[in-house]
Amino acid sequence: MRLDRRQWMTGAIGFAAFASAPAFAQTLRNYPFTLGVASGDPFPDGFVLWTRLATRPMEPGHGMPQAIFTVKYQVATDERFTHIVQQGEAMATPEMGHAVHVEINGLLPARPYFYRFLVDGHASRTGMVRTAPLAGKDVAALRIGVAGCQNYEHGYFTAYKYMAAENLDAIFHYGDYIYEGRQGRKTDIPTIRDHIGPEPETLAQYRMRHTQYRLDPDLQAAHAACAFLMTYDDHEVDNNWAGKIDENGTDPEKFVLRRFAAMQAWYENMPVRAAQLPQADGIQMFRRLDYGSLLRIHLMDTRQYRDDQFCTSEAKEHCRKEGLDSGLLLGNRQHQWLHDGLDNRFGWNLIAQQVVVMPYNGRTNGAGENEIAADSWMGYPESRRRLVSAIQAKQISNAVIATGDVHQNIVGYLPANDQEPDRNQVATEFVCTSISSLGDGRDIKVRGADFRKIIAGNPNVLFANGQRGYQVFSISPTEWRTDIMKVDKVSDQTGKLSRLAGFTMERGSPLAIPS
Numbered sequence: 173m174r175l176d177r178r179q180w181m182t183g184a185i186g187f188a189a190f191a192s193a194p195a196f197a198q199t200l201r202n203y204p205f206t207l208g209v210a211s212g213d214p215f216p217d218g219f220v221l222w223t224r225l226a227t228r229p230m231e232p233g234h235g236m237p238q239a240i241f242t243v244k245y246q247v248a249t250d251e252r253f254t255h256i257v258q259q260g261e262a263m264a265t266p267e268m269g270h271a272v273h274v275e276i277n278g279l280l281p282a283r284p285y286f287y288r289f290l291v292d293g294h295a296s297r298t299g300m301v302r303t304a305p306l307a308g309k310d311v312a313a314l315r316i317g318v319a320g321c322q323n324y325e326h327g328y329f330t331a332y333k334y335m336a337a338e339n340l341d342a343i344f345h346y347g348d349y350i351y352e353g354r355q356g357r358k359t360d361i362p363t364i365r366d367h368i369g370p371e372p373e374t375l376a377q378y379r380m381r382h383t384q385y386r387l388d389p390d391l392q393a394a395h396a397a398c399a400f401l402m403t404y405d406d407h408e409v410d411n412n413w414a415g416k417i418d419e420n421g422t423d424p425e426k427f428v429l430r431r432f433a434a435m436q437a438w439y440e441n442m443p444v445r446a447a448q449l450p451q452a453d454g455i456q457m458f459r460r461l462d463y464g465s466l467l468r469i470h471l472m473d474t475r476q477y478r479d480d481q482f483c484t485s486e487a488k489e490h491c492r493k494e495g496l497d498s499g500l501l502l503g504n505r506q507h508q509w510l511h512d513g514l515d516n517r518f519g520w521n522l523i524a525q526q527v528v529v530m531p532y533n534g535r536t537n538g539a540g541e542n543e544i545a546a547d548s549w550m551g552y553p554e555s556r557r558r559l560v561s562a563i564q565a566k567q568i569s570n571a572v573i574a575t576g577d578v579h580q581n582i583v584g585y586l587p588a589n590d591q592e593p594d595r596n597q598v599a600t601e602f603v604c605t606s607i608s609s610l611g612d613g614r615d616i617k618v619r620g621a622d623f624r625k626i627i628a629g630n631p632n633v634l635f636a637n638g639q640r641g642y643q644v645f646s647i648s649p650t651e652w653r654t655d656i657m658k659v660d661k662v663s664d665q666t667g668k669l670s671r672l673a674g675f676t677m678e679r680g681s682p683l684a685i686p687s
């Protein structure tokens with residue numbers, strides 16, 4: 173085809189525009205898969221795969237030229253990639269921090285797949301991920317790990333090394349994947365390894381913080397071992413943020429810019445689907461994942477739609493002054509979404525979220541009782557009433573709540589009425605400790621929290637402990653079992669794994685008992 177002059181001009185302009193954009197055709201001489209691989213959000217026919225290119229991860233720009241790279245991906249039924257079932261190409265662009273997100277579909281349900289990425293003669297490590305069972309199908313057994321609160325400065329992520337060996341179907345992450353501040357400096361917790369750079373406020377700074385965490389080999393091993401079901405809590409952005417409000421009284425119009433930078437970096441570094449790409453007005457994080465007829469997981473967002481925390485004293489500023497009952501934790505839209513989605517046709521409904529739901533009276537983690545209460549569901553009693561009435565109205569006798577945030581293991585019951593914690597309990601809540609936050613910890617007493625007194629003083633609480641580790645939910649149609657796994661120290665890399673406690677409940681009863 174011959175171009176006339178006008179077409180040629182248009183083409184030339186098009187070409188000029190393209191030439192000023194990031195260019196292809198650069199080669200990466202150094203190994204670019206330094207941050208590992210990850211998978212997430214399994215559906216019956218696929219999942220999302222993730223990697224991010226970074227040849228010199230801790231240098232400005234992570235060693236990457238301002239250019240687009242074409243990354244190949246392969247999905248196989250065997251670890252040696254002799255039976256590749258899908259392959260293709262994805263772009264790693266500088267605008268998205270050279271992150272790669274690939275949504276795979278068209279696979280078979282309830283089976284393992286292996287995946288890897290390739291670019292310029294380099295191959296990533298191989299990851300494994302399982303597709304979810306078909307909707308409505310019977311499922312004999314599932315094992316879901318629970319983890320979060322991984323303060324890099326407070327210790328090693330040894331718990332993840334053990335989680336990687338657990339052969340889990342997936343890991344629910346309740347947030348605090350990074351910490352923005354220098355928590356160790358404010359407390360008596362020894363700093364085991366240093367954050368690099370200041371408290372992040374810009375996209376480049378949040379990217380760097382994620383990068384530093386992502387370099388951890390134990391974290392990389394866990395991501396390569398199974399899908400993560402990612403959420404976030406406060407420290408991905410800023411301590412105790414609430415909607416468009418931070419804790420320092422920053423103008424909300426300015427704070428949302430910081431929040432957007434944090435969320436972009438979060439998206440770039442997480443194995444989440446394009447549905448979780450941040451938009452100007454926020455991110456659609458709450459979502460559901462179903463595992464056949466056995467389990468429905470409601471992944472909740474307890475940060476983005478909450479009203480400000482209530483004022484714990486008259487003198488306190490930048491807080492909700494209208495009284496305890498005036499605020500919602502989930503926002504109206506998410507409350508309705510949860511109500512609509514709770515479904516007793518599933519064997520179990522897992523409400524997978526961040527902050528303590530049950531009434532819980534106890535000094536925790538040095539911040540003081542009121543501060544913790546203000547940030548948890550205790551500070552939003554109207555939201556807790558709505559949650560209870562949704563469970564009751566939908567006749568859900570198999571609701572289980574998974575929680576993080578307070579760096580303690582707590583097992584307890586959610587009562588219908590706050591004032592009568594030992595009566596009419598509607599769900600069991602498993603609060604999972606931290607991977608490393610607060611350092612080694614203790615079993616009986618940590619920094620003002622005496623767990624024997626807490627158990628004695630809270631009739632709805634069965635168990636409390638302040639050591640590090642993770643939890644495993646072993647789920648069958650007839651029984652739910654939670655194992656609390658302890659890593660005895662995080663202050664060096666020799667932490668040993670043991671089982672600290674176990675709790676089971678039978679289908680039809682929402683109350684777990686020690687086992």
Ligand SMILES: [Fe+2]
Pocket residue numbers: 321322348407577578579606609
């Ligand atoms: Fe935390």
